[in-house]
Amino acid sequence: MTTPNSFAHNAYSAALQSAYAHLADGEESGAVVNVAGRVMLLRTQGKLAFATMRDSTGEIQLFALAALTGEFEEFAKLHLGDWVGITGEVVRTKRGELSVKVASWVRLAEALHNFGDKWAGISDFDLRYRHREADLWANPVSRRSLSRRSEMLRSVRERCWAANFMEVETPMLNAIPTGAAARPFRTHHNALDSELFLRIAPELWLKRLVVGGFERVFELGRVFRNEGLSPRHNPEFTMLELYAAYWDYRDMMSFVEELVSGVAIDVLGTTETEYQGRAFSFAAPWPRRTMASLVSEALGEDVSVHTSLEHLTQLLTERDVEVHPSWGPGRCLAELFEATCEQDLWDPVFVTEYPVEVSPLARRHAEDPELTERFESYAAGRELSNGFSELIDPVDQRSRFEQQARLAAAGDDEAMQIDEDYIKALEWGLPPTAGLGIGMDRLAMLIADEPSIREVIAFPTLKPLRD
């Protein structure tokens, strides 16, 4: 089958629907347009045929008549899913449907597979994820969710640019995977004959750019973590990381709540929405609660990073959390938080004052050296963002890395490695700086009201098919 290499397209369905909304039933506009799209439905009726055609903006009816339409017999045999280019007059049928009355037409592509039941669509997860192209045609919710993700990314960029942040790119292939606690993917560079890792975070590179004098930078990009899959985890996911010189973590919290609530307004038009059937509000400001106060509230007794290790261990054991011998009070407090509080945080909230033990890159708190100026925001029971006043002291940074190295030696395969280049960068002087990471996929889940991360990733990671 031969099809043309191009089509002189000049009109979109949504624009026609609004431009000719005034057209009365049975009225003809006199305007001839070239539209193109996919045949979604076809209703033939003897010497008439009606098709519903969809393009990227919406749908419009095609109205073909044996007396007018060229190659009418062939038009009436189009397959659902075929791409067509149409030339014809914009009219409204007697029954009130805005239509393009087909004078001439051409098939632009043939669909050799169908797009599922025309009423039920495609629901099989395997088929939807492995062939998203079919899912997108069959299921309007899939189109809406991925569109919202795109609008979210646009809004995030525009708001970062508006706040004078500069978009930068840093290496994805790293000799040392660092900037977060996670297992990496390994690869190998042939010419250099060296082992490389896909990045688990761009954090250290971005701070080196701040050392270099770029006072506000952000990177919106993919990171890779060799961890399990779940409705909330994909091995590759998109993160916004952002650094601002002269800010501390409080300034960054203000920025985060403004950014996220602003994105909700840009995409949804409101901060008041629903997530999975339950009311959810993006509205700023978000409450700021210290980790110790939340855990104390949940336990009904005052605990903190200064509570004895023995007592914290006992509290964890009572909750069936296995305590690793390398854990100190800080790690225990963080584990208690996860066990007792995390899943109950619904509307966005900042959890602050993380123990230094679980925050190897964060600056010590001005009032308590066992704590850091760090926050994480939680929404719908899961972590949404992570940020802190950055540790700028190269001596302290080295000792933190050494602590991580001890954890690694004790069997923690997600502990960070010592990055000498990064320490040297700090020795050139990092000004007081606050940093932020936000998981874009999880934000997209909230904005699109989707229960699974796979629904907001066009092509989620799946197990390859084998015999």
Added chain:
RNA sequence: GCGCCGGUAGCUCAAUUGGCAGAGCAUUUGACUCUUAAUCAACAGGUUCCGGGUUCAAGUCCCGGCCGGCGCACCA
């Protein structure tokens, strides 16, 4: 990685206690000059995910494998 659940026509789904594998849509053919998931008629469409086993008889029961969903673990 572990547990629970699922996989039947291209798609969406039925199939009673283990007893002839079905429907709608799509496809094919025919009818129809204002349809809206058009309607009507007819034809065709199957390795019941794969491989073993039990049985007179397996979509159904048992064992192993593949893929998916959810939960746990890991993590964001």
